[in-house]
Structures are given as structure tokens and as C-alpha cells.
Amino acid sequence: MAKRIDVSGLSAYYGGFRAIDDISMNIEPRTVTAFIGPSGCGKSTFLRTLNRMHEVTPGGRVEGKVLLDDENLYGPGVDPVSVRRTVGMVFQRPNPFPTMSVYDNVAAGLKLNGVKKKSDLDTIVEKSLRGANLWNEVKDRLNKPGSGLSGGQQQRLCIARAIAVEPQVLLMDEPCSALDPISTLAIEDLIGELKERFTIVIVTHNMQQAARVSDRTAFFNLSAVGQPGKLIEIDDTERIFSNPSVQATEDYISGRFG
Amino acid sequence: MAITTQNPTPPTAAKHAGANVTRPGDKIFSGLSRGSGILLLVVMASIAIFLTIRAINAISKDHGNFLTTFEWNANANPPVFGIAVLAYGTIVSSIIAMAIAVPIAVGIALFISHYAPRRLASPLSYIVDLLAAVPSIIYGLWGALFLVPHLTGLNMWLDEYLGWTVVFEKEDPQGAARSIFTVGILLAIMILPIITNVSREVFRQVPRMHEEAALALGATRWETIRMSVLPFARSGIISASMLGLGRALGETMAVATVLSAAPILSVHVLDPVGGTFSQNIVAKFGEANEFGRDALIASGLVLFVITLLVNGAARAIIAKRKEYSGANA
Amino acid sequence: MSHAVADKRSAPAVPQRALAQRRLPKWAPAGMAAGAIALAVGIGIGAGLDSKLQWGLIAVLLFVLGTYTIATAVEGRRQAKDRVATSVVWASFILAALPLYSLIQTTVSKGVKILDGAFLSHSMNGVLTIGEGGGVYHAIIGTLEQVGIATAIAAPIGMLTAVYLVEYGKGRLALAVTFFVDVMTGIPSIVAGLFILSTWNLLLGFGPSGFAGAMALAILMMPVVVRSTEEMLKLVPNELREASLALGVPKWRTIVKVVIPTAIGGITTGVMLAVARIAGESAPIALLVFGNNLINNDPFNGPQASLPFYIFQQYQNGNDASYDRAWAAALVLIAFVMILNLMARGIARWKAPKTGR
Numbered sequence: 001m002a003k004r005i006d007v008s009g010l011s012a013y014y015g016g017f018r019a020i021d022d023i024s025m026n027i028e029p030r031t032v033t034a035f036i037g038p039s040g041c042g043k044s045t046f047l048r049t050l051n052r053m054h055e056v057t058p059g060g061r062v063e064g065k066v067l068l069d070d071e072n073l074y075g076p077g078v079d080p081v082s083v084r085r086t087v088g089m090v091f092q093r094p095n096p097f098p099t100m101s102v103y104d105n106v107a108a109g110l111k112l113n114g115v116k117k118k119s120d121l122d123t124i125v126e127k128s129l130r131g132a133n134l135w136n137e138v139k140d141r142l143n144k145p146g147s148g149l150s151g152g153q154q155q156r157l158c159i160a161r162a163i164a165v166e167p168q169v170l171l172m173d174e175p176c177s178a179l180d181p182i183s184t185l186a187i188e189d190l191i192g193e194l195k196e197r198f199t200i201v202i203v204t205h206n207m208q209q210a211a212r213v214s215d216r217t218a219f220f221n222l223s224a225v226g227q228p229g230k231l232i233e234i235d236d237t238e239r240i241f242s243n244p245s246v247q248a249t250e251d252y253i254s255g256r257f258g
Numbered sequence: 259m260a261i262t263t264q265n266p267t268p269p270t271a272a273k274h275a276g277a278n279v280t281r282p283g284d285k286i287f288s289g290l291s292r293g294s295g296i297l298l299l300v301v302m303a304s305i306a307i308f309l310t311i312r313a314i315n316a317i318s319k320d321h322g323n324f325l326t327t328f329e330w331n332a333n334a335n336p337p338v339f340g341i342a343v344l345a346y347g348t349i350v351s352s353i354i355a356m357a358i359a360v361p362i363a364v365g366i367a368l369f370i371s372h373y374a375p376r377r378l379a380s381p382l383s384y385i386v387d388l389l390a391a392v393p394s395i396i397y398g399l400w401g402a403l404f405l406v407p408h409l410t411g412l413n414m415w416l417d418e419y420l421g422w423t424v425v426f427e428k429e430d431p432q433g434a435a436r437s438i439f440t441v442g443i444l445l446a447i448m449i450l451p452i453i454t455n456v457s458r459e460v461f462r463q464v465p466r467m468h469e470e471a472a473l474a475l476g477a478t479r480w481e482t483i484r485m486s487v488l489p490f491a492r493s494g495i496i497s498a499s500m501l502g503l504g505r506a507l508g509e510t511m512a513v514a515t516v517l518s519a520a521p522i523l524s525v526h527v528l529d530p531v532g533g534t535f536s537q538n539i540v541a542k543f544g545e546a547n548e549f550g551r552d553a554l555i556a557s558g559l560v561l562f563v564i565t566l567l568v569n570g571a572a573r574a575i576i577a578k579r580k581e582y583s584g585a586n587a
Numbered sequence: 588m589s590h591a592v593a594d595k596r597s598a599p600a601v602p603q604r605a606l607a608q609r610r611l612p613k614w615a616p617a618g619m620a621a622g623a624i625a626l627a628v629g630i631g632i633g634a635g636l637d638s639k640l641q642w643g644l645i646a647v648l649l650f651v652l653g654t655y656t657i658a659t660a661v662e663g664r665r666q667a668k669d670r671v672a673t674s675v676v677w678a679s680f681i682l683a684a685l686p687l688y689s690l691i692q693t694t695v696s697k698g699v700k701i702l703d704g705a706f707l708s709h710s711m712n713g714v715l716t717i718g719e720g721g722g723v724y725h726a727i728i729g730t731l732e733q734v735g736i737a738t739a740i741a742a743p744i745g746m747l748t749a750v751y752l753v754e755y756g757k758g759r760l761a762l763a764v765t766f767f768v769d770v771m772t773g774i775p776s777i778v779a780g781l782f783i784l785s786t787w788n789l790l791l792g793f794g795p796s797g798f799a800g801a802m803a804l805a806i807l808m809m810p811v812v813v814r815s816t817e818e819m820l821k822l823v824p825n826e827l828r829e830a831s832l833a834l835g836v837p838k839w840r841t842i843v844k845v846v847i848p849t850a851i852g853g854i855t856t857g858v859m860l861a862v863a864r865i866a867g868e869s870a871p872i873a874l875l876v877f878g879n880n881l882i883n884n885d886p887f888n889g890p891q892a893s894l895p896f897y898i899f900q901q902y903q904n905g906n907d908a909s910y911d912r913a914w915a916a917a918l919v920l921i922a923f924v925m926i927l928n929l930m931a932r933g934i935a936r937w938k939a940p941k942t943g944r
Binding site for chain 3: 281283284286287288290291292293294295296297298299301302304305308309311312361362363364365366368369372373374384387388389391392393394395396397398399400402403404405408411412415447450454476478479480481483501504505507508509510511514515535536539540543548551552554555558561562565566568569570572573
Binding site for chain 1: 606609665666
């Protein structure tokens with residue numbers, strides 16, 4: 001199921017401003033890759049170029065190639081709608097559809113993709129909620145609004161919604177930054193389970209989290225405010241945190257970052 | 259008058275210090291502003307009271323049935339008048355206006371908030387703001403001198419092809435289109451800007467993250483709007499429509515210029531007959547004696563109550579929405 | 588985890604979707620629009636429909652149907668629906684723009700016909716209703732006086748009410764005021780006219796006058812002023828109030844010297860927009876001021892003219908000379924309202940409170 005991602009020479013713009021510059025990297029299937037770096041370094045922007053969400057932002061524009069198992073996401077004839085259906089995303093703040101029930105939230109993507117049979121929907125909804133470690137908490141309130149859950153539960157509901165359509169890749173944009181430590185732990189455990197099925201890319205501000213959940217870590221930095229963000233290095237998480245090859249990475253990780 | 263010390267805004271120690279020393283300036287100023295608020299309530303209450311007193315006087319001497327009589331002969335002796343035709347005309351023309359205006363206004367609002375090129379969006383909403391300010395008499399003048407002659411063709415067409423529905427049957431297909439239907443179209447054009455304005459505001463308030471949630475699931479633009487924008491904005495659209503409805507119900511001059519009134523209650527919306535509350539008031543006012551004026555006030559009271567209910571409902575929906583969106587902020 | 592994997596095997600498959608989809612070229616919507624218009628014109632001429640409106644409606648219909656059919660065939664149902672939604676939204680915009688454009692265009696083109704210095708500086712004194720000549724001077728005087736008096740009544744009361752709601756208001760009274768201000772916004776102008784009629788004229792026995800009309804206009808204006816002033820006062824940051832109060836400035840002076848000056852730009856805008864709104868009201872004028880062909884400079888005595896009501900009267904005369912006057916007056920009125928609007932918005936932009944917006 002899970003696919004590999006090869007990025008080459010990718011730059012992203014907001015109108016005339018270049019937010020990230022000439023980024024290349026490979027992401028292996030069934031791994032967790034963490035993006036770390038200071039605010040404004042473009043890691044979230046880069047993440048959003050991986051499912052063509054960047055161009056949704058007014059003025060957003062992308063140059064370069066993103067290959068998903070050898071197919072270029074930005075190639076001619078590629079439908080961004082299909083890309084987003086193939087590469088799922090979880091956002092910083094939990095965003096279940098406020099007017100939909102728990103069940104409908106999970107089923108939303110399925111209905112879009114033509115799953116109509118009630119029994120099929122039931123099976124997949126349950127499977128996805130189990131997959132997001134949420135089933136036991138919500139199985140008695142499937143018809144209650146999703147916005148009535150706690151923050152951590154809402155975020156897992158969003159994960160369930162994302163994995164319900166069986167994407168190849170799952171992007172997570174600081175999924176725990178709005179959550180308390182216990183909910184964060186639950187999500188981190190979940191990421192460990194999900195990587196057996198999906199290629200996962202996670203942006204995080206929390207370096208311990210990157211160290212805990214990821215197999216590989218990419219460090220992004222920018223030379224000054226107003227300058228484009230760059231990929232400094234990407235390596236096995238263990239190496240990045242013990243013996244990075246670039247001085248800037250070590251400075252950032254050890255907190256000596258100005 | 260006691261000074262209101264439970265003031266909500268500046269929660270500081272200074273307030274408590276000020277509460278102990280009642281300064282004359284504070285007393286006068288708070289009294290004035292409070293008095294203004296009370297005056298507003300008094301005005302509202304006296305509108306209801308005085309209209310009711312006059313209305314009761316009129317209705318008690320009505321020799322027809324106020325609710326079911328068609329004609330309006332309040333000056334006659336004995337006076338015979340009723341609001342049946344007026345209520346019917348007011349409601350039917352408003353329904354036609356709403357049926358045309360609401361979908362189009364929502365379309366325009368979506369166009370401005372989601373479809374138009376960004377550079378166009380803000381000048382467009384500016385133009386809509388300006389159009390909302392065009393005086394109704396000008397809509398009336400345009401409606402009577404431009405729209406009416408241009409609708410003859412449409413009327414003939416409707417009569418020919420949809421005449422079998424009875425509703426669109428027209429006695430004199432060639433006749434001027436001074437009908438309830440034309441009034442409905444004109445009202446629709448008039449309330450478009452206000453419904454568009456409010457809906458656009460609501461669409462703009464839809465949190466970006468809800469739209470991104472839908473997009474990230476692989477929804478097309480339309481599916482995104484259906485999944486996240488419209489459900490979030492539904493109550494806002496309803497209240498916007500009701501504000502528009504309130505306007506359509508009470509519109510006077512635009513109706514008075516366009517409609518060729520006659521005390522006939524007809525299901526044929528294209529026939530130049532019928533009337534509305536406010537149109538009837540303006541039309542009959544000139545010839546009305548003192549009792550005739552009371553009778554017109556009685557019909558105005560009915561209109562007042564109807565618009566109160568419609569607006570009250572719209573406001574209640576907005577208030578509910580505020581709580582709801584606050585909880586999700 | 589193992590049971591999750593087991594689940595997965597038994598679960599129904601979710602349809603996957605290839606990244607590359609067949610898509611219509613970029614020029615497709617424009618092409619289909621052109622085709623629909625051409626076809627509609629063809630049908631229009633062929634069937635002998637003379638109303639351009641019908642041609643337009645046929646074109647819109649063809650465009651939407653054509654888009655749906657072609658897009659379904661090439662791109663599939665979901666994309667087709669998306670395209671139809673897009674075209675419906677565009678169509679509704681164009682559909683609405685047409686009458687509104689026509690309204691402005693007609694008013695301007697017919698209005699300039701007899702609009703000149705003489706029109707603005709003469710009354711209808713001695714002018715036959717079917718004859719040419721005459722002007723709107725008396726009506727402009729009337730409107731300015733009536734609107735001026737209405738503003739003098741409504742603006743202070745409205746602003747003080749807003750101050751009450753934002754700075755003092757609490758409890759049931761404030762709730763009631765808030766609610767009824769909202770409700771009052773929706774009062775039909777004719778009802779405001781009837782209210783003044785029933786009290787001022789019928790109960791107290793006064794005759795028609797500009798002042799009676801002004802009172803009705805004030806009732807219509809008040810809620811608008813309250814609403815806009817309230818919004819502006821709420822934008823004033825609390826820190827400003829606290830800073831002033833902490834210096835020992837009494838509350839009323841804080842409001843007068845700090846809060847209101849900060850918001851004055853927005854408040855002015857709100858009042859001017861409200862003025863623009865009531866300047867176009869004619870229904871209460873019909874009941875309370877009656878209109879007048881002569882110049883009456885005294886708003887407290889006798890019937891007066893007013894611009895919007897002048898338009899209505901000229902329309903009712905029902906002859907070409909009167910229609911010309913009606914259009915010219917309409918252009919004057921629209922220009923007056925638009926200038927007020929533009930000025931109001933200019934002030935709003937110029938004096939916008941610096942709250943980091």
C-alpha cells in the first residue's frame with residue numbers, strides 16, 4: 001500500500017515570496033519522517049506541497065518535482081483532488097466537521113469516493129476508528145457531533161477520517177501542538193502503529209517527539225527572516241540527535257540556537 | 259437614579275474606587291445614555307400601543323370582515339374593508355421575491371468569497387454595498403418604466419407555455435406586466451444586495467481549517483463548499499434571507515409604482531390585480547378621511563406584526579449561531 | 588495491532604483513484620460559454636423570440652447542461668458537478684449584475700437629459716405637470732431639512748444608546764434594548780410613518796410638515812446608528828479604558844475623551860451611512876409631509892417637498908416631461924446617496940482605529 005516519495009528541486013512561493021528553496025529528499029515507505037526546525041523555516045509549507053495543499057493558499061505556487069512511486073504529483077494531467085485523496089493529511093488543530101456526527105466525519109471521505117453501501121461504511125468506519133485507537137471511547141456516541149469530543153479525541157477522529165480512505169501517505173502538521181501531554185502520548189503511540197500501513201511525514205516543534213516517533217529526521221533552517229527556508233540535512237533520527245553532520249543542526253538540537 | 263456599578267467592560271480597581279465616589283458628571287452621563295436606551299424602548303412600545311388603539315377603533319366599526327373582506331372602502335358609510343387581498347399579495351410577492359433572490363444571492367456571495375479572482379473580490383463586495391444603498395423609489399421608477407415593458411415578452415411566453423399551471427395564466431397576455439409577479443421580480447432585485455452582503459460575511463467567517471479538512475480528503479471545490487461551507491453557514495443564510503424577507507414585506511414605493519392594484523384575489527400571478535399592505539396605505543391615504551386613516555393604520559399594524567415576527571426569528575437564529583460559533587472558536 | 592490487520596483483510600476495499608485524470612482543457616469553460624451563446628442566438632433567431640432576456644436564459648441553460656454532459660463524459664460525475672457548480676455560481680453573478688447594471692445605466696442616461704443648473708435651482712412653481720421645465724430645488728431643500736432634523740434627533744440618541752450598551756449596559760434592560768434595536772432595524776418605513784401619523788397628527792392634531800416626516804425618519808435611523816456605533820465602540824481596546832481609569836480619570840470623561848475619540852471615524856461613517864439610507868425614504872413622506880410644488884423653507888409649517896417623494900409624484904403624473912424630471916431627480920438622489928456612501932467609507936479608511944487590523 002504505502003508508497004515512497006522522491007522530491008527533487010522543489011521550491012514553493014507565496015505570491016512573489018519564495019518560502020522554501022530547492023529541496024530534494026527521499027522518503028521510504030512505511031517509515032516515519034519528522035521535519036524539525038525553527039518557526040518560519042518552511043517545514044509546514046514543504047509538507048503541504050506533498051499533497052498539493054500549498055496551492056490552495058492564495059498566491060501559493062510550486063516549482064519542482066514530487067514523485068510518488070515514480071509518478072510526479074505536479075505532472076501534466078494530474079488532478080490535485082486525486083493527489084489529496086491519495087496523500088492524507090492531519091492538521092495542527094483538530095478540525096472535525098462541526099456539523100457532522102462522529103460517524104459522518106469518518107464516513108465523509110468514503111462517501112466522496114463512492115462507498116455507498118451502509119454495511120461497507122459501517123465496517124470501514126469501525127475499522128478506521130479502531131485504527132485510530134478511538135473506537136472504545138466513541139462506539140456509544142457515533143451519532144453525537146464530533147465537536148463534542150475532547151481535543152485529543154478530536155485529533156484521533158481526524159486521523160480516523162484521514163485513514164478511512166486508505167491513503168498511501170499520511171502527512172501530519174504538528175498534530176499534537178494543541179493537545180495536552182496525555183493526548184499527545186496517545187497520538188504518538190498511534191503513529192507507531194500506523195507506520196506499519198502508511199508512509200508518515202510529521203512536522204513537529206517538539207524535538208523529543210521527533211526523537212520518540214520518527215525513523216528519519218529532516219532539519220530545516222533559514223538564514224534570516226524574509227529568506228527562503230532550506231533543508232539543512234536529513235538522516236536517521238538517531239544520527240541527527242547524536243551526531244549530526246552539520247553544525248547548525250547540532251546547535252538547534254542542543255538549544256544553542258539564536 | 260442609581261449609577262450602574264456592575265459595569266462589565268473595564269475590570270479594574272479604578273472602577274471600584276470610582277463606584278464609591280459618585281461624581282455628578284458620571285451620574286449625568288450614565289443617566290443620559292441609559293435614558294436614551296429607555297427612550298428607544300418607549301418608542302418601540304408606543305408604536306405598538308398607538309397603532310393598536312387606532313386599529314381597534316377602526317376594526318370595531320368595520321362592516322366587513324377585517325380578515326376576509328376583499329375590498330377597501332373605509333371611507334364609505336358604512337365602512338367595509340378587509341386585508342385578504344393585501345395579505346395575499348404581500349405574501350405571494352414576497353415568496354416570489356425570495357424564491358428568486360435567495361439562490362442567486364447565495365450564488366453571488368459564493369462567487370465573491372470562493373470563486374471570483376481575488377483581485378475582483380473586494381471591488382465586487384464594495385459594489386454590492388453601494389447597491390444596497392440605492393433608494394427604493396429608484397428601483398420603483400426603473401421597475402415601472404424599464405422592467406415592466408421588458409417583461410411583456412416573458413409574460414406572454416409564460417402564459418403560452420406554462421399557462422396550463424393556472425398560476426401563469428394571464429387574461430390579457432399582451433397587457434402591461436403590472437402584476438404581483440413583476441412586483442416579486444422587482445423585490446427580488448431589491449433584496450439581492452442585502453442577502454448577498456450578509457451571506458458573504460457568513461461565508462467569510464467559515465474557518466479555513468474546515469475547508470482544508472475537506473480539501474485534504476480529496477474533495478472538489480464544490481464538495482468542499484457542500485461539506486464545510488454551507489453547513490457552517492446555513493443558519494447565517496437563513497437569517498440573511500429573513501432580513502431580506504422583512505424588507506420585501508414592508509417595501510412600499512417600489513410596489514406602488516409597479517403594481518396596478520385592484521381588489522381581486524387571484525391565483526393568476528401575471529394578472530394586473532391585487533395589492534400589498536404598504537402599497538394600499540400609500541394609494542388610499544390621499545383620499546382617506548379620519549376614519550379611513552385609522553383603517554389604514556389597522557392594516558399597517560398587521561404588517562408591523564408580521565415583520566416583527568420575521569425579524570425576531572432572524573435575530574433569534576443569529577443569536578443562536580453566535581453561541582454555537584463561540585463554542586467552536 | 589494484530590486484530591487491526593485482520594480487520595483490514597475482511598474490510599471492503601475503498602476505491603482507489605489514479606493520480607492522473609482525464610481533464611478538459613483550460614479553455615473549455617470559455618469555449619462552452621461561446622458555443623452556448625452562439626447556439627442560443629441561433630435558436631432565438633430561428634424561433635423568432637424577440638426578448639433578449641429569453642436569449643440570455645437559453646444561453647445560460649445550454650451552458651450549464653452542456654458543461655454537465657461534456658464534463659461527465661470526459662472527467663466523471665464528481666468533476667462534472669464541480670464544474671456545474673462553478674458555472675451556476677458564475678451565471679448567478681451575471682444574472683444579477685444585468686438588472687443592477689441596467690438600473691444604474693438607465694438612471695444615468697435618462698437622468699442627464701434635463702439635468703442642468705436650472706433644474707437644480709428651480710422649483711415646480713407655475714410649471715404645468717404636462718409641461719417641460721421646473722426643477723428640484725424645493726425638493727432638495729426639503730430633503731436636506733428633513734434629513735438634517737432626523738439626524739439631529741437620531742444621532743445623539745443612537746450614539747448615547749450605544750454608549751449605554753457597551754459601557755454601562757448590563758442585565759435585563761440592556762438585553763431588552765439590544766433585542767429591540769435589532770427588531771427596530773426591520774420596521775417597514777411605512778409603519779414608522781403610520782406611528783407618527785397616529786400620534787403627532789391624529790392624536791395631537793398637528794398638520795403635515797417636514798418635521799413630522801423627520802421624526803419618522805429618525806425612528807428609522809436610530810437603530811442603524813446604535814448598531815454601527817456599538818460595533819465601533821467594541822473595537823476600542825479595553826487597555827485604553829483601563830489606562831485612563833487607572834490615571835484617576837472619571838468614567839464619563841474616559842468615555843468622552845478617550846473612547847469616543849478613538850472610535851469617532853467609525854461612528855461618523857455609521858451615521859453617514861444611516862443618513863444615506865433615510866435620504867432615500869419616501870413612504871413616510873407621503874403620509875406626513877405630503878409634498879409641495881413650491882419652496883417651503885420652514886420644516887415646521889405646512890407641506891414640504893422631498894427628493895424621493897418628488898420622484899414618485901413626477902412618475903404618477905404619467906407624461907414624458909414628468910418622467911424626464913423623475914429620472915433627473917433620481918440621478919440627483921442617487922448621486923447624493925452615493926457621495927455620502929463614498930465619503931463615509933473614505934472616512935472609515937482614513938480614521939480607522941489603529942487596533943492592528
